[in-house]
């Protein structure tokens with residue numbers, strides 16, 4: 829009986845932890861990738877998006893040219909735009925510029941890494957690896973945390 833109770837407590841603690849957004853970041857040269865995260869996938873939806881902030885403390889501009897994650901069949905850099913009340917997503921063919929001594933922010937309703945053809949569901953509390961390729965800095969490995977997100981409404985449904 830005691831063992832069962834302990835297990836229940838551990839499960840509770842784990843689910844409580846999953847709800848807390850723990851900041852994590854990655855440094856590569858003058859670049860800092862701040863808190864990569866993605867929303868949990870909704871139902872059978874095969875698409876999601878990843879967000880993070882890129883800080884550049886260097887004297888030279890850089891550019892995010894692509895992102896790749898094994899969890900998705902395809903990834904694209906997108907920007908969400910509002911065209912007369914209609915939300916659209918446009919591919920960022922020239923990538924995402926990161927100005928010298930500046931930053932670029934990928935966020936909901938803005939620029940994002942589109943994850944298309946998800947091979948598995950994105951479950952809150954889990955994470956997946958993603959490779960960001962920069963024009964000058966090259967490849968940077970990050971771990972994307974799956975979170976419901978503090979901004980906007982929570983789309984995750986529990987079945």
Ligand SMILES: [Cu+2]
Nearest residue numbers: 877906917942
């Ligand atoms: Cu998109």
